[in-house]
Amino acid sequence: MRRKVAKYLLVSVLLFFMIISTGLVYFFYANDAPITKGQISYGVTYKGDLSLDIYHPTKLVHEKSPVVLFVHGGAWIAGRKESMNTNRVNGAVNQLRDHGYTIISIEYTLARNGKSPFPTCIADGFDAIQWISDRADSLNLDLDYFGIMGESAGAHIAMMNVFSNPSDFGLTHEKTALDYVVDIYGPNDLYKLYRSESLDSLMAMIKELPKPINQHLNLANKVFGFDPEEDLEKTKTVADLYSPVTYLKKNLPPVLIIHGNKDQIVPLEQSTSLKLLLDSLEVENEMHILEHTNHAFIGADDSQKSDVQDWIFNFIENQRIELRKDASIIN
Structure with missing residues (x-):
């Protein structure tokens, strides 16, 4: 029996x-996922127990391949590097690979066992960039055309890797210059995000749940590593330290911002205020707002989703073309 x-x-x-x-x-x-196309090197270790996937070009267009680093979302507590295949950026990635680009998607440290992911997740991004730079020749990568793209929490890390420096987080290696950053509904002011109405409403609902469930779902506690309500001054200090807006300055590389105007996770104001700051610093930027669209492009229609792919591809390819023009002028 x-x-x-x-x-x-x-x-x-x-x-x-x-x-x-x-x-x-x-x-x-x-969904025409990139994982179904061309050569892919899976699970390549770049740091400790963290790995990355290398999506090689599907067409050999350049002598050396331009490279885009992709950082997944997941509120710093979840998510996987394979999420690049879940159809939010599939079209852009496929276009880029068809035009000779290499796309590299990384793992990074997530919140675990009451420990904040900060600053380790930011350092992971810097270390991945350094790993790529050190192996550019063996991977046939062109570091003259090297950019980074992220969505949600991944966009936050991507911006930190462009706006701040490795030394800000205790790293000793020099910063590799990146040519652009693609910010897809990413939070850039963590204190304002924490104090936002949408997060307040979510946290109020979580507090009404039984304590074991409350503790498991308490996003703010997981991200900060402590109860942010117990010391708001400390919370603001920590939030500012890990906020991309803290590190804004002149002469940053171009920024592409994409955000839905009905985002209930990361308020649109996070991106509109970032654009104003970039404009005031005369940093080249481009912003697209999707009407009737929530976080993760929920609610976007097929036309809007198609536009997103074109915005990303055209922005990245135009940066390469402009950089090539500048190089030819210098030479």
């Missing part, structure tokens, strides 16, 4: 994983 039960359970588990695997394969192919 026990053998029959065990056999039944084993068959059920195998069928479950077969269904999940089949569903994922169908999803990836149906």
Whole structure:
């Protein structure tokens, strides 16, 4: 009897994983995911137990390949490097690879066991950039055309890697110059994000839940590593230290900003205020606001989703063209 039960359970588990695997394969192919195309180097270790995936060009267009670093979202507590394939940026990534680009998607440190992901997740980004720079020749990468793109929490890390310096977070290696940053609904002022109405409403709902669930879902506590309500002065100090707006200055590389005007996770004001600051510093930037669109492009129609792919591809490719023009003028 026990053998029959065990056999039944084993068959059920195998069928479950077969269904999940089949569903994922169908999803990836149906959404034209980059993971279904060309050569990909999976799970390459770049630091400790952290790895990255290298999506090589699908067409050899350049003698050396321009490179884009992708940083996934997930509120600094979740997410995977494979999320680049979940259809929010698929079209842009496919276009870039078809035009000879290499796309590298990284893991980074997430909040765990009451420990904040900061500043380690930011340092991870800097270390990944350094790893890429050190191996540019063996990977046939052109560091003269090197940019970074992220969504949500990943966009925050991407901006920190462009706006701040490795030495700000105890790293000794020199900063690799990046040519642009693509900010997809990323938070750039953490204190304002923490004090926003949307987060206040979410936290109020979480507080009403039973304590074990409350503690598990308390996003603010996980991100800060302490209860931010207990000492707002400390909270603001920590938030400012890890906010991209703190490090804004003149002569930053161009910034592309994409945000939905109905975002209930990262308020649109995070991006509109960033644009105003960039404008005041005369930093080249481009902003696109998606109407009736929530976080992660929820609510966007097919036309809007298509526009997002074109905005990203055109921005990145135009930066390469402009940089090439500047180089030819100098020479």
